[in-house]
Amino acid sequence: MNKNLNISQEEFELIENYLLGNLESSEQQTIEQRIQEESTFKNSVEELRTLILGLESESLKSSMNTFHDEMDKNENEAPKKALIPIKWYQLMAAALIVIAAGSFWLTEDRNDVLFDKYFTPDPGLPTTMSTTDNYEFYKGMVTYKQGNYKEAIEQWEKLLVSETKNDTLNYFLGAANLARNNEAAAIDYLNKVLANDQFAFGEEATFYLGLAYLKAKDKETAIKYFKQSDNKKSSLILKEIEN
Amino acid sequence: MLKNLDINSLLIAIKQNDNAALKHLYQNNFRKIEVLILKNSGTTEMAKDIYQEAFLVTWQKIKSEAFVPTSESNINGFLYTVAKNKWMDVLRSKAHKNTLQMSQLDQLQLSQEESIEDYKSLNDERLELVMRAFATLGEECKALLKKFYFEKQSMKVIASELTMDAASTRNKKYRCMQKLRDITLNNS
Numbered sequence: 001m002n003k004n005l006n007i008s009q010e011e012f013e014l015i016e017n018y019l020l021g022n023l024e025s026s027e028q029q030t031i032e033q034r035i036q037e038e039s040t041f042k043n044s045v046e047e048l049r050t051l052i053l054g055l056e057s058e059s060l061k062s063s064m065n066t067f068h069d070e071m072d073k074n075e076n077e078a079p080k081k082a083l084i085p086i087k088w089y090q091l092m093a094a095a096l097i098v099i100a101a102g103s104f105w106l107t108e109d110r111n112d113v114l115f116d117k118y119f120t121p122d123p124g125l126p127t128t129m130s131t132t133d134n135y136e137f138y139k140g141m142v143t144y145k146q147g148n149y150k151e152a153i154e155q156w157e158k159l160l161v162s163e164t165k166n167d168t169l170n171y172f173l174g175a176a177n178l179a180r181n182n183e184a185a186a187i188d189y190l191n192k193v194l195a196n197d198q199f200a201f202g203e204e205a206t207f208y209l210g211l212a213y214l215k216a217k218d219k220e221t222a223i224k225y226f227k228q229s230d231n232k233k234s235s236l237i238l239k240e241i242e243n
Numbered sequence: 244m245l246k247n248l249d250i251n252s253l254l255i256a257i258k259q260n261d262n263a264a265l266k267h268l269y270q271n272n273f274r275k276i277e278v279l280i281l282k283n284s285g286t287t288e289m290a291k292d293i294y295q296e297a298f299l300v301t302w303q304k305i306k307s308e309a310f311v312p313t314s315e316s317n318i319n320g321f322l323y324t325v326a327k328n329k330w331m332d333v334l335r336s337k338a339h340k341n342t343l344q345m346s347q348l349d350q351l352q353l354s355q356e357e358s359i360e361d362y363k364s365l366n367d368e369r370l371e372l373v374m375r376a377f378a379t380l381g382e383e384c385k386a387l388l389k390k391f392y393f394e395k396q397s398m399k400v401i402a403s404e405l406t407m408d409a410a411s412t413r414n415k416k417y418r419c420m421q422k423l424r425d426i427t428l429n430n431s
Contacts, residue, residue: 009417051423052392053306054373056260057299059393061374063262064295067269150287157286184278 007044015048072150075180111214111222118237119211121149122175122204125168137169149176167193171201178208183215207234214241250314257305260393269298272319276326283330283351284337293333297326300364310361324362327353369427376426384419391416 007015017023018031035042124145125138136159144152153176156169163169174189190209193199210225223241226234256264273294280290301322304310312318331353377385387405390396402412 006421009414012417012420013413047424048420050367050369051373051420051427053303054370054427055377055388055423056306056393057303057370058374058377059389060260060265060299060302061295063265064269064298067266068273068291068295070266071270071273153287157288160286182274182277185281188282 011044012048015045016052018045019049019052076147076150109217111217111219114237114240115211115215118233119178121179122172122201122208124172141172144172144176149179152176153180165192167196167199168201171199171205174205174212175208178212178215181215183212186212187216203229203231207231210234210237250312250317253315253318254305254312257302259395265302268315268318268322272298272322276323279323279327279351280330283334285330285333289333293326293329296364297322297329300325303365303370304361307365309365321362324357327351327357328362369431372427372431373423376423376430379426380419380423384415384422387412387416388419388423 014031018028023031031045035045125141136155140152140155140159143155153173156173156176159166159169160173170189170192174186174193177183177189178186187209190205190212193205194202194209196202199205206225206229210222210229213219213222213225219241223238226238226241253264257268273290276294276297277287277290280293281287285293301310301318304321305312305318310321312321331351334351377388380388387401390401390404391398398409398412398416402409405412405415407415
């Protein structure tokens with residue numbers, strides 16, 4: 001930008017109207033001609049264009065944070081999907097839109113129904129005041145038990161950097177992600193702990209993997225894990241799935 | 244609320260910074276990109292940062308018509324590829340600093356089509372300077388400029404909110420833009 005290129009308010013508003021598309025086509029053409037012919041004018045136009053896009057970009061950043069927070073809030077507050085009364089023609093339109101947009105819409109899927117019925121978040125480990133070693137992990141555990149899964153995940157992920165192979169850490173990261181309906185991330189974490197067959201929560205991990213795969217709409221793999229898992233809930237859910 | 248998915252209307256909405264349209268796109272696309280990053284040595288926090296950078300680039304390119312999407316899924320795909328490129332760059336620099344094994348990079352591949360310039364940031368230094376300058380602008384100017392240029396409120400409405408007349412408000416806008424320009428120039 002040229003320091004000496006200060007423009008008057010009149011000139012500023014003219015260029016602004018041009019950039020915002022407010023000019024009549026004849027006026028627009030006049031401006032475009034000036035841009036071709038006067039390099040200082042061209043610079044002023046480019047400068048204002050950058051100023052506007054720049055301040056809009058910075059404004060978008062705060063909007064994005066709001067979108068993000070609302071997204072997290074909605075997912076934490078409503079693990080069950082609300083059933084909204086829908087008129088038949090809206091359903092038709094929705095179906096067409098799904099096809100047109102190639103995206104997935106929220107409908108009550110059998111897998112989701114089963115998931116909702118059988119999933120309860122792991123209750124977590126006891127966090128007694130006397131626990132001094134691995135303070136950071138237990139700090140995250142307190143957050144987890146309060147239901148702040150997102151924060152717990154963030155705290156625990158920091159620990160992962162130095163403890164990638166810690167089964168307990170991976171297990172709870174899996175559990176917390178599943179509580180937030182992030183089944184893909186949960187699958188990743190839970191798979192890691194299965195390599196160790198001495199792991200204390202191996203059975204729970206297997207059961208949660210079954211649920212995670214169910215949520216991910218992979219019934220085959222879900223069944224495999226439910227069969228592997230020895231607990232009561234697994235046999236109950238297997239009966240329901242196989243109907 | 245059913246979204247009007249006619250691409251032309253959607254593009255107009257995006258260019259007008261329509262809050263509902265931007266929110267819809269933002270919330271629809273985050274999780275998929277979060278998974279990509281989590282699966283490739285990233286954290287949720289990194290996923291959010293990368294995603295927001297990618298979303299910003301996508302929006303900038305739509306506004307400047309450097310990218311003219313033909314459908315909403317076109318936008319989604321573009322956003323995904325921009326994020327993938329950005330994450331690859333992060334991984335490469337991490338490997339370079341030896342905090343990551345080179346072998347872990349093998350999991351994430353970029354095809355030739357995905358690596359083209361179209362998916363990279365605008366790389367406009369001046370734009371970055373303006374953004375930083377705007378962040379430091381006084382609250383009054385920031386609010387006024389954001390209302391007019393980003394939220395597309397009319398001068399009439401803004402003027403009445405400020406209990407000023409239209410001419411004074413226009414003049415204030417001009418002076419705020421001059422200020423923004425000055426801060427940008429001083430920082431460059």
